[in-house]
Amino acid sequence: xxxxxxxxxxxxxxxxxxxxxxxxxxxxxxxxxxxxxxxxxxxxxxxxxxxxxxxxxxxxxxxxxxxxxxxxxxxxxxxxxxxxxxxxxxxxxxxxxxxxxxxxxxxxxxxxxxxxxxxxxxxxxxxxxxxxxxxxxxxxxxxxxxxxxx
Amino acid sequence: xxxxxxxxxxxxxxxxxxxxxxxxxxxxxxxxxxxxxxxxxxxxxxxxxxxxxxxxxxxxxxxxxxxxxxxxxxxxxxxxxxxxxxxxxxxxxxxxxxxxxxxxxxxxxxxxxxxxxxxxxxxxxxxxxxxxxxxxxxxxxxxxxxxxxxxxxxxxxxxxxxxxxxxxxxxxxxxxxxxxxxxxxxxxxxxxxxxxxxxxxxxxxxxxxxxxxxxxxxxxxxxxxxxxxxxxxxxxxxxxxxxxxxxxxxxxxxxxxxxxxxxxxxxxxxxxxxxxxxxxxxxxxxxxxxxxxxxxxxxxxxxxxxxxxxxxxxxxxxxxxxxxxxxxxxxxxxxxxxxxxxxxxxxxxxxxxxxxxxxxxxxxxxxxxxxxxxxxxxxxxxxxxxxxxxxxxxxxxxxxxxxxxxxxxxxxxxxxxxxxxxxxxxxxxxxxxxxxxxxxxxxxxxxxxxxxxxxxxxxxxxxxxxxxxxxxxxxxxxxxxxxxxxxxxxxxxxxxxxxxxxxxxxxxxxxxxxxxxxxxx
Numbered sequence: 001x002x003x004x005x006x007x008x009x010x011x012x013x014x015x016x017x018x019x020x021x022x023x024x025x026x027x028x029x030x031x032x033x034x035x036x037x038x039x040x041x042x043x044x045x046x047x048x049x050x051x052x053x054x055x056x057x058x059x060x061x062x063x064x065x066x067x068x069x070x071x072x073x074x075x076x077x078x079x080x081x082x083x084x085x086x087x088x089x090x091x092x093x094x095x096x097x098x099x100x101x102x103x104x105x106x107x108x109x110x111x112x113x114x115x116x117x118x119x120x121x122x123x124x125x126x127x128x129x130x131x132x133x134x135x136x137x138x139x140x141x142x143x144x145x146x147x148x149x150x
Numbered sequence: 151x152x153x154x155x156x157x158x159x160x161x162x163x164x165x166x167x168x169x170x171x172x173x174x175x176x177x178x179x180x181x182x183x184x185x186x187x188x189x190x191x192x193x194x195x196x197x198x199x200x201x202x203x204x205x206x207x208x209x210x211x212x213x214x215x216x217x218x219x220x221x222x223x224x225x226x227x228x229x230x231x232x233x234x235x236x237x238x239x240x241x242x243x244x245x246x247x248x249x250x251x252x253x254x255x256x257x258x259x260x261x262x263x264x265x266x267x268x269x270x271x272x273x274x275x276x277x278x279x280x281x282x283x284x285x286x287x288x289x290x291x292x293x294x295x296x297x298x299x300x301x302x303x304x305x306x307x308x309x310x311x312x313x314x315x316x317x318x319x320x321x322x323x324x325x326x327x328x329x330x331x332x333x334x335x336x337x338x339x340x341x342x343x344x345x346x347x348x349x350x351x352x353x354x355x356x357x358x359x360x361x362x363x364x365x366x367x368x369x370x371x372x373x374x375x376x377x378x379x380x381x382x383x384x385x386x387x388x389x390x391x392x393x394x395x396x397x398x399x400x401x402x403x404x405x406x407x408x409x410x411x412x413x414x415x416x417x418x419x420x421x422x423x424x425x426x427x428x429x430x431x432x433x434x435x436x437x438x439x440x441x442x443x444x445x446x447x448x449x450x451x452x453x454x455x456x457x458x459x460x461x462x463x464x465x466x467x468x469x470x471x472x473x474x475x476x477x478x479x480x481x482x483x484x485x486x487x488x489x490x491x492x493x494x495x496x497x498x499x500x501x502x503x504x505x506x507x508x509x510x511x512x513x514x515x516x517x518x519x520x521x522x523x524x525x526x527x528x529x530x531x532x533x534x535x536x537x538x539x540x541x542x543x544x545x546x547x548x549x550x551x552x553x554x555x556x557x558x559x560x561x562x563x564x565x566x567x568x569x570x571x572x573x574x575x576x577x578x579x580x581x582x583x584x585x586x587x588x589x590x591x592x593x594x595x596x597x598x599x600x601x602x603x604x605x606x607x608x609x610x611x612x613x614x615x616x617x618x619x620x621x622x623x624x625x626x627x628x629x630x631x632x633x634x635x636x637x638x639x640x641x642x643x644x645x646x647x648x649x650x651x652x653x654x655x656x657x658x659x660x661x662x663x664x665x666x667x668x669x670x671x
Contacts, residue, residue, distance in 0.1 A: 028236045029224035031313030034353045037559045038566045040671045054669030055313055080224050081595065085239030110478050110592050128444040128477050129579045132570045
């Protein structure tokens with residue numbers, strides 16, 4: 001299952017380096033996609049190439065999209081209170097596929113859960129009310145940290 | 151006699167032109183307003199197992215709540231069982247898990263379903279849930295004709311905003327009309343559809359879009375029910391609506407007033423309804439979840455109070471007030487109690503319930519009411535044209551071409567950019583941000599919930615008569631293949647065999663297919 005990806009990328013900005021390629025998705029049944037769509041446009045406006053998978057994705061469909069699209073980072077939006085189960089599974093699936101792609105989480109995530117998520121390998125957690133700059137810089141930072149660790 | 155706090159006697163309403171209770175009901179449905187009946191304080195609740203939610207229901211009733219409202223978890227809302235491969239991590243998390251009739255029995259244990267009214271917020275599998283509720287009540291000796299309440303059963307807005315669809319639009323609308331036909335014949339106290347703008351607004355629409363898309367969906371259901379052979383006055387008196395109470399106080403009040411006026415005029419002029427009750431837009435309101443901030447969460451108590459007041463001044467029939475901690479998690483019992491107390495303060499301390507439509511006649515309120523209607527009419531014209539003069543076909547066409555999701559996403563992004571640029575101030579988020587250092591204690595759902603629910607489901611599957619389940623599902627599939635058959639009776643038979651929700655959905659998918667959205671950014 002899963003829905004066909006929409007390549008919503010704009011031409012790369014005038015920056016010299018290649019634009020960051022980000023896969024955006026929601027895992028499982030959760031249908032709240034307002035935040036993910038706003039993030040898609042925010043990252044696109046910041047010059048990134050957005051591969052918007054949208055709703056009802058699985059860890060497999062996200063990994064496949066990352067491989068196919070040569071993605072630099074995965075953005076997962078979670079509003080189902082299932083983040084403690086689902087986010088670590090996503091990180092594991094990325095590791096098992098041998099990909100070097102950080103996983104960034106956004107949505108309804110209580111502050112108490114953030115250390116558990118980062119311990120399990122989640123690169124960044126972006127909470128409700130984050131500004132566009134905070135979203136863009138969290139994604140950029142997770143990509144450069146990943147590049148530096150290679 | 152009703153008096154102000156200082157002892158001034160008050161009339162039920164003021165103003166000499168259009169009066170409350172007069173067509174087109176801009177000023178309210180009844181001349182005596184909340185004097186004869188306060189709104190229903192209906193608090194939405196659901197988490198964990200059916201037993202957990204049952205305990206919360208009992209607590210809300212003890213605290214003076216006057217109706218129940220059930221939140222289901224995501225797998226249940228999507229028509230899948232707790233042991234579905236995608237359900238892991240979502241069972242009992244954002245609502246209560248219901249797989250079989252056994253869960254529904256636990257959910258309403260110790261509650262007299264002939265006395266309370268119940269609202270069930272579910273759409274794709276609404277018919278299954280309704281069948282379970284009827285089966286539980288009848289098992290406890292309460293006949294279906296005595297059941298009062300509402301099932302949301304508004305599938306069209308799922309394709310537009312909330313995205314909890316299962317089947318494609320046309321067979322889904324058939325399920326909606328089956329439920330309308332069934333309740334019309336057998337359940338006079340039940341509201342078979344709550345046409346909902348709430349989720350459209352939460353997904354990012356403007357107030358006028360919320361108003362227009364919702365009423366367009368309402369017109370679409372009217373056309374579908376009439377096409378199924380009902381007379382408009384047979385079912386229209388039991389249609390109801392559900393709106394969002396967002397933070398722009400007067401705009402919201404204008405929205406509710408415009409909703410009553412538009413519904414009444416369309417039902418009379420376009421659909422030929424004659425019964426005054428068919429013309430009345432009755433609605434539930436919920437304060438805007440999306441307006442709650444995770445920063446300085448106690449500030450949300452003030453937001454909710456102001457939003458609740460707009461709903462009351464707008465004449466809502468029932469109200470849910472959000473809890474201050476809901477930008478962080480499902481509400482704690484304390485937070486839910488404060489939210490209910492907020493309604494009680496509006497009802498009993500402010501005087502807002504003393505006079506009907508107290509803002510009617512104010513220049514700005516009348517102007518914004520007209521403006522809401524004008525903007526909505528432009529949208530109706532677009533949908534009507536797309537449907538070549540039929541709103542139902544127009545709504546289908548606008549789902550297919552991405553009109554609704556595109557409009558909503560554009561509005562959401564515009565709003566976000568305004569907040570981001572500081573053109574719109576959100577207190578505690580982009581202004582007045584100092585002082586956010588206190589911890590809020592949150593509800594956490596036990597990790598045992600999923601395990602308990604899976605055990606429960608396995609036990610039910612083990613104890614039931616599998617031959618009876620298979621036979622009931624075969625009968626359901628056969629009925630689904632006949633467009634004129636009503637699916638409610640075979641659905642009730644199926645839930646009584648303890649067929650699971652997922653099994654019933656899978657059976658229907660063999661006939662109806664499964665909807666897949668084309669993603670639009």
